[in-house]
Structure formats: C-alpha cells, structure tokens
Amino acid sequence: MKQLNLTTLTPIKYLTQVDKVEMSLEAYFRSENFQIGDPIPKEMELAEAMGVSRTAIREALSRFRLLGIIESRKNRGMIITRPDILNNMHRVMDPQLLDGATMKEIFEMRLVIEIGLADILFLRKTNANLKKLEQIVEKEEKTDKKPELVKYDIEFHSMLYEISENKTIQRFQKLLMPVFDYMNNELHVKSQLPDTEYVSHRVLLNVLKNGTPEEFRSKMKRHLLNYFEKV
Amino acid sequence: MKQLNLTTLTPIKYLTQVDKVEMSLEAYFRSENFQIGDPIPKEMELAEAMGVSRTAIREALSRFRLLGIIESRKNRGMIITRPDILNNMHRVMDPQLLDGATMKEIFEMRLVIEIGLADILFLRKTNANLKKLEQIVEKEEKTDKKPELVKYDIEFHSMLYEISENKTIQRFQKLLMPVFDYMNNELHVKSQLPDTEYVSHRVLLNVLKNGTPEEFRSKMKRHLLNYFEKV
C-alpha cells in the first residue's frame, strides 16, 4: 500500500514573474551542467531568451548571488561559484521568528549529534585538544558566577565539536547556537535531575581520556538528560 | 591564552550597494524586534530613508523573500513571515558544485546522526512503524536487482528518520540525500568489509525490536562501517 506523503507539498502561493524566472534559471543551471567558474549568459541575453525585462532577471540573479551560486564582476560577466551550504542559514536562525516546535526539534538534533559524535571523538582526540578541553573545565571549576558558567559550558561543548575536526558539523552547531541560547535564557530550562545523577564536564573529560565511546555516550546522555526528558 | 579563530572571517569581496542595503535591512529587522505578521515600511519609505533607489531596495527585498523572511501582497504592503530554516538549502545541495571535502563531511554527519538517533528510536518506536520497517526489509530480501536494493536501502534509512518523529531531522536528511546518492553512484563507494562482518537491515530491525539502544548503535556502526573507515 502506497504511503501518502504530504510533506513535499508546499502551500499554494502567488508566484510572481521573478519567482518563475528564478525557477527557470535554477533548472537551466542544473540542466546545463555548469561547473565552477563557468560563465553564464549575460543579463540581456537571458532577458531576451525568457521574454522578460532585465529588471526581473536581475532580481532573480540577486537571489542566486545571495545563495552564492553565482558571482559577477563588472564587464567580465557572471560565473558559477561554489555555494556554501550553510552560509545563509544564520539569517533565518532567529529564535524570535521560529516556532516552539521547531526549536525543540533543533534542540533534539543537537542531542542526537553530540551523542553520535562519540566514536569520532575517540578516533580524533589528541593530547593537544584534550589539554585544551581540560583547561576549560579547570576555569569552569574555579568560578560560580552564572554568566561565566554559561560561557564555559558553551566553550566545552564547542571544543568537543572542534575535536571532531568536521568543519561542517562545527559550523552547523554554531548556527544552532542562537536557538540553544534562547532556550537557556528565555525559556529558563533548568535541570530536573537530583544532584547525585548529574554528570559534570569533568566526568565527561575523564571518560574521553580513559574510557570508551559507549561509556562517553552514556555519560553524555545523562549530562544532557534534563533536556532529553523534555523533548 | 586566547585561542585564535579564523572561521568567522569571510573573504573580502566587493560589496555592491544592494549588498549593503541587504545588511542594513537585516540589522533593522532584528533590531526592531519584528514579530511574525508585523508590517514593514513600504519600499519608497525604505528607499528614502536609506538614500538609495527603489531598485536597490527591491533587489535586497527579493533576497529576503527568497529566504522566507518577508512576504508581500499588492497594496497590503510587506509583512514579516516565519522563515523555514531548511527551505533553501536544497538549492545549494548540488553535488556537482560541492567539493569533495565538504561531501565527505556531510556524509560523516549522516553517520553521526544515525548513530545518535538510537535512543530516540527506542523511545518512539511503535508496533505500527516497526511493521512498516519490516515490510521494507521483506521487499528487500525478495530481490537482488541493484536499483531495487538501492531503493529499499534508502527507504529503510528514511523510515528510521520517520520513526524519530523529528521533522527537522527528517527534512535535513532528505536535503542531504543528493550527496549520498552522488557518493554511492558516481564515486562507487563499496563495502570493504568481509561478508561475515556485514550487518543487514534485518539485523538492525531485530535489534530495534528486541535489543537495546547500545546494541543498536553498535550494529548500526558496523552497518555503516565501510564508509566510516573512509572518512
């Protein structure tokens, strides 16, 4: 029995000419198999070929420039460029504009990633980055001021991402930070665990040093459990 | 000692007026704390306030429309809308344009997520979705044609994401699919494990049914290990 899927259906909205031009251009770029650095037709040629004004073409091209798919220099014309897959996400990562459900899902995604990262961390940990991690923990243990604790908490987890050496994951995490920040500050998410079950950064560090990935995951899960219960 | 971070530095590029207008507008939207549905000033007002032509304003606004941050209706003016954090990523997920290093990182991210997902799967599995998963496995076991096997492989892993009930993670995975597809087809990524160590979808299913998250992670890791070694 075919399973019905409605997620790919987008709500009907009025399509302006620029929207259509944009879609046409995207299809064109893909179909023509452009490579990085390849020149694309000039604005007037596109306008004539599609039967619209240069203005409409330019508004559409402006969008592609935002996405980093094309670049233009005076007189040299426009060329295809390598887009950055995460470059524009930060623009829409405004907790003010996101709904609660999405924020929860984003938060859950963070948990999934930090738990799933364990194997890679054990694969790529070095004395150098373990030492950096230790320094953060030490600074954390020397203070009890809330803002500093928050700061070191962020530093600790960021350092874990850094140890993974995966720039894409790192950048993804940085993008999501405003959401975590908002959830921590505005929504006053607080630990619901008795203190005896709390796993500190020090514990995580020690497990990463001398333990196993399985152990690390289990501790990390507990470390993040107060959130986990919520979502 | 302050750690130097160069990732936030973007390469210098020539900023057009439209780029500057875009940045100004973004800052303006954030600073004024606009809520969903709030109207924004009309084009002419913005143009006059910023001392540029309506054309420049419109090109910048066109970008925000692409991002889903604003929406406009004739005469009613423009309003702030709820952006979709993943809506535009598919446009830049063109394996043709991505570099190998990024694709590898994206692939690694998939592995991280699928391993990290284990706890949530055990939390949210139901008889209904386990049955769906079983049907996929059964269909897979009945064929030995390559294209069908690929299809069921995708279906199996997609179903896991579905069981997680996290729409954001699901959509993220769908976005990344072109990259996986490309890596499988074009790069001819093949298993490097002896057959005896291979973990089938059937095994994963059984563990999900009767095993533990830890066990599932370990099996999933092995299931994906041929990739894991590579990255």
Next chain:
DNA sequence: TTAAATTATTATGTATGACATATGCAAATG
C-alpha cells in the same frame, strides 16, 4: 619596433519614470 598611454567597448550596477494590477476603502446607487 616596442612599451606606455589613451581611448573605445562591454556588461554589470544604479537611478528614474512610467504603467499594470490587485486590494481595501469610500462613495454612490438602487
């Protein structure tokens, strides 16, 4: 003849003015 300086050409960037169109409001009409 060759190198430097000048000029012309070209394609993108910006500005302006005009008109189309749909929407909401107000006025007019029955």
Next chain:
DNA sequence: CATTTGCATATGTCATACATAATAATTTAA
C-alpha cells in the same frame, strides 16, 4: 441597507539612461 462602482495605494513589471570598472583596441612616444 446592500450592492456596486470608483478611487487611492503599494507592489510588480518594464524601458531607458547613465555610471563604473575591466578588457580590448588604438594611438603615441622612446
């Protein structure tokens, strides 16, 4: 009072002109 009509308004689209920077072509000078 309900319906219709007309008007004002803000966005959508187009055409045109000019600015600007990079390249090509041409001229000038040693």
